Amino acid sequence: MPTGFYVHIPFCVRKCGYCDFNSHASTGELHADYLEALLGDIDAVRHRHGSVAIDTVFIGGGTPSLFPPGQIGAIVDRLARNFRLEAHEITMEANPGTVERHDFAGYRKAGVTRVSMGAQSFDAAELAMLDRIHSPEEIVAAFRAVRAGGFDNVNLDLMFALPGQTFDTWRRSLDAAVALEPDHLSAYNLTFEPGTEFFKKRAEGRLREKPEDEQAEFLSDSASRLAAAGYARYEISNFSRPGRACAHNLKYWRREPVLAAGAGAFGFDGKRRWSNVRSPQEYIRRAKTGEPLEATSEEPDREQAMLEAVMCRLRLREGLEEARFQGEFGAPPAEMFPRTLKMAADRGLVSRADGAVTLTDSGILVSDTLFGEFAKERA
Ligand code: SF4
Structure with missing residues (x-):
C-alpha cells in the first residue's frame, strides 16, 4: 500500500495565542539551514524505510508559504529522488497573510496540487482576538491569488466556539x-491547549470558553449549513465537494502509514510511531553533526492499536469497517467492545450498516465522551 509523507515547516510570522503546534515566530534567519537539514532528513527516511511508493504529501506547519516556490520545489524534488512519488495530492498549508509574498503559479509548477x-x-x-496576521479582505484576496495560480483544489480552515463569537458572526x-x-x-x-497563551x-x-452544549450547537449548525451548500461531511470536522476529501488526512483517520520529516514531525510506518526533536535549532544542530533526529519512538501494543483504530476510524463517515478490523485484530469490534457498542447503539449514538459501525449525528456530538468509554472498556 502506498504511504503518505508529511513535511513540517515550523516557522510563522507570529505565534497565534491558541496554537499548540510546533511553530515559532521567525524572520527567516534559520530558513536556509532548516531546509538543508530537512532535505537530509528526507534522505535518512529513505535509508530507513526504502524507496517506498508515496501517493500523498502534506507540507504543513507552521506556515510553509513563508518558503518561496523554489524551496518548496526542492522538497518535492528530494521526495521524488528518494521515493516512488506517485502523489496525486501534494498539499501545502498557507497563511492568507503571507500569500502576497510569492507567486502561487510557482508553487503549482513546483508540484503542489492542493492549498x-x-x-x-x-x-x-x-x-x-486569535492573533491572526490577516484581515477578512486579505483572505478573499489570498484565495483569489491561489485560484489564479492554477489551484483547483483549495481548502479553507475555520474555527468556531471562539470567545465572544455569536451564531450570527459564525x-x-x-x-x-x-x-x-x-x-x-x-x-x-477552538480548544484551549496547555502551554498556549x-x-x-x-x-x-x-x-471565556463556551459551554460544551453551545460548542455542540455550533458544530451541528455548521454541518447542516455546509450540507445545504453542497459539502458532504466525511469526517467530524471536515467537509468536501465530491472527490475532494483530503487523501492525506484520510490516512491518519484510517490509521495507515505516513512517513515524516521535519522538526517535531510524527511518522508512522504501520507498526512503529516516532517523532523528531521539536526545536528547529536543535534539529538543525543534530543534522549538522549527524546525530539522530528522532526524539521519541514507540510501537503501540495490540490493545493500543485497537483503540486507535476505533477512535480514528469512527471519526470518518465511512466508519469502522468490521472485516478490516477483524483482519487486523483477530475479532470483530462487537467482540472487543461489547458493552460500549451496545450502550451506544441503544442510545442511538452509533449505527451498523454495510459491514461498518458509524457514528450517528447524535454520536458525533458526544464523540469524545464515547471514545473515553471505549478506552475504559479495555482498561
Ligand atoms: S499561523 Fe498556524 S501554525 Fe502558525 S502560529 Fe498561527 S495557528 Fe499556529
Whole structure:
C-alpha cells in the first residue's frame, strides 16, 4: 500500500495565542539551514524505510508559504529522488497573510496540487482576538491569488466556539467562506491547549470558553449549513465537494502509514510511531553533526492499536469497517467492545450498516465522551 509523507515547516510570522503546534515566530534567519537539514532528513527516511511508493504529501506547519516556490520545489524534488512519488495530492498549508509574498503559479509548477489555507474567521475582531496576521479582505484576496495560480483544489480552515463569537458572526464567516467556493472546508472547535497563551488567559479569567452544549450547537449548525451548500461531511470536522476529501488526512483517520520529516514531525510506518526533536535549532544542530533526529519512538501494543483504530476510524463517515478490523485484530469490534457498542447503539449514538459501525449525528456530538468509554472498556 502506498504511504503518505508529511513535511513540517515550523516557522510563522507570529505565534497565534491558541496554537499548540510546533511553530515559532521567525524572520527567516534559520530558513536556509532548516531546509538543508530537512532535505537530509528526507534522505535518512529513505535509508530507513526504502524507496517506498508515496501517493500523498502534506507540507504543513507552521506556515510553509513563508518558503518561496523554489524551496518548496526542492522538497518535492528530494521526495521524488528518494521515493516512488506517485502523489496525486501534494498539499501545502498557507497563511492568507503571507500569500502576497510569492507567486502561487510557482508553487503549482513546483508540484503542489492542493492549498490548505488557515482563514479561521471572516470577522475582523475575531481574527484580532486569535492573533491572526490577516484581515477578512486579505483572505478573499489570498484565495483569489491561489485560484489564479492554477489551484483547483483549495481548502479553507475555520474555527468556531471562539470567545465572544455569536451564531450570527459564525454564520457570516461560514457564508463568506462558502461564497468563495472552496473545494474543501474544515470547521474546528477552538480548544484551549496547555502551554498556549489562550490556556493562560482562560485560567486568569481573561478569556471565556463556551459551554460544551453551545460548542455542540455550533458544530451541528455548521454541518447542516455546509450540507445545504453542497459539502458532504466525511469526517467530524471536515467537509468536501465530491472527490475532494483530503487523501492525506484520510490516512491518519484510517490509521495507515505516513512517513515524516521535519522538526517535531510524527511518522508512522504501520507498526512503529516516532517523532523528531521539536526545536528547529536543535534539529538543525543534530543534522549538522549527524546525530539522530528522532526524539521519541514507540510501537503501540495490540490493545493500543485497537483503540486507535476505533477512535480514528469512527471519526470518518465511512466508519469502522468490521472485516478490516477483524483482519487486523483477530475479532470483530462487537467482540472487543461489547458493552460500549451496545450502550451506544441503544442510545442511538452509533449505527451498523454495510459491514461498518458509524457514528450517528447524535454520536458525533458526544464523540469524545464515547471514545473515553471505549478506552475504559479495555482498561
Ligand atoms: S499561523 Fe498556524 S501554525 Fe502558525 S502560529 Fe498561527 S495557528 Fe499556529
